[in-house]
Amino acid sequence: MNIRPVVLVADPLSPVALSSLGSDVEVRHCDGTDRPALLAAVESADALLVRSATRVDAEVLDAAPRLRFIGRAGVGLDNVDVQDATRRGVAVANAPTANVVSAAEMTCALILASARHLLPAGTALRQGSWERSRYTGVELSSKTLGVIGLGRIGTLVAERMAAFGMDIVAHDPHLGNACPDGVKLLTLDELLRRADVITVHLPKTAETTGLIGRAELAAMKPTALLVNVARGGIVDEQALHAALVSGQIAGAALDVFGREPCTESPLFELDNVTPTPHLGASTSEAQDRAGVTVVEAALKALFDQPAGSPAA
Numbered sequence: 521m522n523i524r525p526v527v528l529v530a531d532p533l534s535p536v537a538l539s540s541l542g543s544d545v546e547v548r549h550c551d552g553t554d555r556p557a558l559l560a561a562v563e564s565a566d567a568l569l570v571r572s573a574t575r576v577d578a579e580v581l582d583a584a585p586r587l588r589f590i591g592r593a594g595v596g597l598d599n600v601d602v603q604d605a606t607r608r609g610v611a612v613a614n615a616p617t618a619n620v621v622s623a624a625e626m627t628c629a630l631i632l633a634s635a636r637h638l639l640p641a642g643t644a645l646r647q648g649s650w651e652r653s654r655y656t657g658v659e660l661s662s663k664t665l666g667v668i669g670l671g672r673i674g675t676l677v678a679e680r681m682a683a684f685g686m687d688i689v690a691h692d693p694h695l696g697n698a699c700p701d702g703v704k705l706l707t708l709d710e711l712l713r714r715a716d717v718i719t720v721h722l723p724k725t726a727e728t729t730g731l732i733g734r735a736e737l738a739a740m741k742p743t744a745l746l747v748n749v750a751r752g753g754i755v756d757e758q759a760l761h762a763a764l765v766s767g768q769i770a771g772a773a774l775d776v777f778g779r780e781p782c783t784e785s786p787l788f789e790l791d792n793v794t795p796t797p798h799l800g801a802s803t804s805e806a807q808d809r810a811g812v813t814v815v816e817a818a819l820k821a822l823f824d825q826p827a828g829s830p831a832a
């Protein structure tokens with residue numbers, strides 16, 4: 521009889537994280553985006569480890585009578601129904617700091633890529649077109665960066681872009697007086713009107729979904745660049761498409777989309793959009809840290825507590 525607890529890995533975790541699971545647990549894998557496979561596999565799972573692709577909702581929790589722990593190897597918990605899990609005595613842990621440097625570096629890369637048209641210029645060159653004046657960019661030095669959500673990632677982005685000579689303004693109603701030196705806190709409307717580059721670093725919640733819509737895009741400068749490495753749906757994609765086509769704003773870089781995986785979008789047809797497939801946390805360092813963090817939490821939940829009692 522198998523008495524080892526079963527850890528179900530439903531999204532790809534780093535090899536370092538997988539090996540840190542050790543031999544006291546039985547590790548099983550499934551594709552968490554394949555709903556029937558997930559629902560079948562979770563039935564015997566004591567712990568479930570996911571990244572952002574697997575949705576853990578009431579249906580999954582209903583199918584998982586033995587589940588004691590859900591580990592989210594990353595920051596955003598919008599794909600896990602934490603409230604429902606907690607109500608059922610299933611502990612949930614994420615890795616809130618594991619990938620923030622990677623996400624911040626990705627954001628900086630997208631800001632620079634957008635300002636200098638790297639994606640369309642490189643694509644044109646691969647197609648044999650040497651168009652230097654078409655891809656004239658803008659300098660970032662002395663421009664204003666507007667950070668919406670000055671938490672861990674927003675702060676790292678602000679620090680890094682300040683080194684490029686950008687003035688930093690931010691909007692974050694939950695910060696109170698805890699604003700870092702050199703950053704000016706503004707209302708959302710003031711930020712939208714003043715910033716040359718706007719970057720979004722918010723959790724996806726009922727409050728933040730659709731926060732950047734038609735009216736907010738209309739308030740931005742026609743030269744503004746908008747970057748979203750947070751979550752799809754915080755920026756209204758239809759309104760953004762209209763704003764980019766009409767020249768209401770100059771460009772956008774998007775790492776995240778309302779529906780993922782997202783392989784087709786009218787936004788992908790626009791030269792002034794730099795899209796990436798949710799790569800913010802996709803570095804070996806971030807994946808090792810995030811995976812090991814949730815594995816350690818899973819082992820603690822499985823072995824430090826008697827089965828059936830909720831982990832802290």
Ligand SMILES: NC(=O)C1=CN([C@@H]2O[C@H](COP(=O)(O)OP(=O)(O)OC[C@H]3O[C@@H](n4cnc5c(N)ncnc54)[C@H](O)[C@@H]3O)[C@@H](O)[C@H]2O)C=CC1
Nearest residue numbers: 595596623669670671672673692694722723749750800801
């Ligand atoms: N693209 C990617 O691969 C990654 C995306 N993310 C996303 O980035 C998000 C932010 O991550 P962190 O900076 O680590 O989170 P955090 O919790 O440190 O910071 C979020 C900040 O947003 C602020 N905030 C909340 N509601 C707001 C509102 N309505 N207006 C303005 N500010 C508001 C909070 O006060 C907080 O300071 C995550 O929730 C996740 O969804 C995180 C890592 C990688």
Ligand SMILES: O=C(O)CCC(=O)C(=O)O
Nearest residue numbers: 571572594595596619801
């Ligand atoms: O690597 C992932 O699963 C995505 C990272 C992410 O979006 C997050 O940590 O919130």
